[in-house]
Amino acid sequence: MSAEKLQFQAETKRLLDLVVNSIYTNKEIFLRELISNASDALDKIRIESLTNNNLADDFEPEIFVIPDANTKTITISDNGIGMNRDEVINNIGTIAKSGTKDFLDKIRESSNAAAQELIGQFGVGFYSAFIVADKVELITKKTDNPAVKWTSDGAGEYEIEDCDKDSRGTTIILHLKPEFTGDDEYNFTDVYEIERLVKKYSDFVRYPIKMNFEVKDKPEDEPTIEIRTINSMKPLWTRSKSEITREEYDEFFKQQLHEWESPLEIFHVKAEGTVEYTALLCIPKHAAPNLYYSDYEAGLQLYSRHVFIMDKCKDFLPDYLRFAKGLVDSPDLPLNISREILQQSREVKVIGKALEKNILKQLGKLLKDERDKYEAFWREFGKSLKIGVYNSMFDTKLKDSLKDLLIFPTSKEKFSTLAEYVARMPDFQKKIYVAVGKDAKAIEQLPQMEILRERGLEVIYLTDPVDEFAIDVLRNYAEKDFQSITRENFELDDAESQKNKAEVEEIAKSHEDLLKDVKNAVGDAVHEVRLSSKLKSSAVCLVTGENSPSLSMEKTFAAMNNPMFKAVQILELNPNHAVFKKLENLHAQDKNSDEFKNLCTTLYSLALLIEGVMPNNPAELANKITELLTK
Numbered sequence: 088m089s090a091e092k093l094q095f096q097a098e099t100k101r102l103l104d105l106v107v108n109s110i111y112t113n114k115e116i117f118l119r120e121l122i123s124n125a126s127d128a129l130d131k132i133r134i135e136s137l138t139n140n141n142l143a144d145d146f147e148p149e150i151f152v153i154p155d156a157n158t159k160t161i162t163i164s165d166n167g168i169g170m171n172r173d174e175v176i177n178n179i180g181t182i183a184k185s186g187t188k189d190f191l192d193k194i195r196e197s198s199n200a201a202a203q204e205l206i207g208q209f210g211v212g213f214y215s216a217f218i219v220a221d222k223v224e225l226i227t228k229k230t231d232n233p234a235v236k237w238t239s240d241g242a243g244e245y246e247i248e249d250c251d252k253d254s255r256g257t258t259i260i261l262h263l264k265p266e267f268t269g270d271d272e273y274n275f276t277d278v279y280e281i282e283r284l285v286k287k288y289s290d291f292v293r294y295p296i297k298m299n300f301e302v303k304d305k306p307e308d309e310p311t312i313e314i315r316t317i318n319s320m321k322p323l324w325t326r327s328k329s330e331i332t333r334e335e336y337d338e339f340f341k342q343q344l345h346e347w348e349s350p351l352e353i354f355h356v357k358a359e360g361t362v363e364y365t366a367l368l369c370i371p372k373h374a375a376p377n378l379y380y381s382d383y384e385a386g387l388q389l390y391s392r393h394v395f396i397m398d399k400c401k402d403f404l405p406d407y408l409r410f411a412k413g414l415v416d417s418p419d420l421p422l423n424i425s426r427e428i429l430q431q432s433r434e435v436k437v438i439g440k441a442l443e444k445n446i447l448k449q450l451g452k453l454l455k456d457e458r459d460k461y462e463a464f465w466r467e468f469g470k471s472l473k474i475g476v477y478n479s480m481f482d483t484k485l486k487d488s489l490k491d492l493l494i495f496p497t498s499k500e501k502f503s504t505l506a507e508y509v510a511r512m513p514d515f516q517k518k519i520y521v522a523v524g525k526d527a528k529a530i531e532q533l534p535q536m537e538i539l540r541e542r543g544l545e546v547i548y549l550t551d552p553v554d555e556f557a558i559d560v561l562r563n564y565a566e567k568d569f570q571s572i573t574r575e576n577f578e579l580d581d582a583e584s585q586k587n588k589a590e591v592e593e594i595a596k597s598h599e600d601l602l603k604d605v606k607n608a609v610g611d612a613v614h615e616v617r618l619s620s621k622l623k624s625s626a627v628c629l630v631t632g633e634n635s636p637s638l639s640m641e642k643t644f645a646a647m648n649n650p651m652f653k654a655v656q657i658l659e660l661n662p663n664h665a666v667f668k669k670l671e672n673l674h675a676q677d678k679n680s681d682e683f684k685n686l687c688t689t690l691y692s693l694a695l696l697i698e699g700v701m702p703n704n705p706a707e708l709a710n711k712i713t714e715l716l717t718k
């Protein structure tokens with residue numbers, strides 16, 4: 088096949104722009120990224136060699152790094168799996184992760200400093216080459232495939248052509264930008280500089296990283312070339328915890344897991360019980376942009392006797408802990424174990440259970456001892472734990488271990504645990520009040536909030552669609568039921584509220600006809616129209632049936648293509664509001680008049696709007712309001 092010029096996928100192009108325009112302050116990390124890719128390619132070929140006898144037995148995996156001052160290049164080559172033409176186009180020209188577009192939009196909107204932080208969560212892998220190079224050549228060969236050469240200056244296009252390469256693997260040649268070949272801050276053509284970087288960033292890589300060194304016995308001799316392996320290759324997790332510095336752990340996770348920033352929490356566990364294993368896990372600082380998309384690949388790396396077996400093993404941790412990353416090394420698991428056997432493995436279950444327990448325990452400690460850090464964790468991964476609660480519907484033990492890890496914003500606190508909330512409840516309050524809305528501001532403006540504020544009662548804010556589902560599964564905490572303030576059965580327990588309620592019930596009795604006719608005017612959209620004793624300055628509000636989905640659940644179900652789950656809506660009127668007097672008057676004059684009916688339907692539409700639901704016919708509503716305004 089001849090040379091072909093191809094365009095980068097639009098998102099790749101934008102990401103490349105960001106990289107080339109040097110959002111990264113740390114220019115050195117390109118080396119770590121390319122070496123990690125080489126190491127992954129070696130893993131892949133080694134695993135393939137377990138089942139494919141054609142792959143040579145004498146295969147000696149290695150990564151070569153060659154800085155060259157004459158050509159102003161640095162070359163990284165491996166004898167790993169290599170790529171064929173299609174793979175080069177798919178792997179190097181496109182970014183497949185979902186959430187990429189949203190992510191890039193977010194970056195575009197943020198300032199440079201914020202963008203730097205954001206892009207760290209994404210990890211640009213191979214493209215990091217363009218931080219330091221103005222031209223990159225990638226020459227690669229997969230067994231039984233012709234070799235391919237890929238070239239690009241990172242501007243928008245790349246060229247791809249057949250080429251000659253004798254052996255399997257990938258060679259990447261970076262033509263360095265002038266500022267990286269000089270003697271100032273960076274000189275990536277200098278062997279000793281590169282040796283230092285390999286030691287710093289890639290010491291734990293499990294394959295030898297080799298470099299050529301010129302050596303002379305005597306100063307006047309011609310130099311001879313000596314090949315040295317730079318990295319120690321000693322797996323970090325086999326060392327004892329007390330000997331490992333935080334920096335070493337951080338570098339390890341960056342190298343091993345392609346993380347771009349130091350993790351938030353680290354777990355290094357050694358166990359010698361019925362199953363022997365070592366696990367080295369972390370919680371990253373930030374959630375991956377596609378964490379909750381189906382293409383997010385969760386799972387831990389699996390090693391047996393320090394030999395890598397497979398990546399992305401999902402069987403250790405439950406799905407709700409999908410954010411945890413790391414590895415498990417166990418001599419009790421055989422080297423040639425398949426994914427299918429792994430799923431059935433008793434050892435994997437034992438290890439997984441222990442790790443889950445360990446993570447939850449450490450999170451509990453974090454919540455108790457380092458609240459700020461826990462809140463930072465929560466902002467990124469709280470959703471996962473709430474999904475865990477939702478999934479614990481039939482697992483009381485799990486529910487019990489998760490409920491005390493939940494924190495929510497409330498009307499009084501930035502974040503509160505359920506225990507803290509309950510401790511603040513006044514004696515007369517029997518239930519835990521929760522309110523659903525798209526954010527704190529939307530909730531604060533709910534009509535029901537006014538009276539709660541007046542009484543000094545605290546409300547837990549549920550702003551994430553999953554919150555309500557999780558709370559539904561919990562049902563209660565410390566024997567106190569959860570009570571949504573927008574459910575029909577919401578009541579206040581203090582004496583004054585009970586008195587108001589009795590008064591309103593009296594008014595309702597004498598207005599049965601009015602309520603019936605309002606209901607008729609609004610139609611089947613509402614199940615009932617009644618009076619409320621909990622409204623202050625608002626004329627109306629909408630509540631939902633005690634056991635029906637709520638309005639926001641209805642929205643969530645609709646988004647998931649389950650439109651049959653509908654909220655049972657109840658329209659509540661404030662009998663002390665001027666609008667109610669107007670309704671009464673119009674009703675008394677002529678209950679069949681358009682004026683009365685229009686007021687009823689308009690009030691219903693307004694109640695929907697307050698709940699953040701768009702009425703069926705917004706234009707009609709606008710007309711009616713305009714009409715009312717001009718009266």
Ligand code: ADP
Pocket residue numbers: 124125128165167168169170178179211212213214257345
């Ligand atoms: P990531 O490593 O996060 O998948 P990269 O952009 O670094 O993202 O690489 C994209 C893909 O290109 C890799 O997943 C791999 O399939 C392929 N690739 C990159 N470098 C190599 C290499 N040295 N050998 C074989 N394949 C490679």
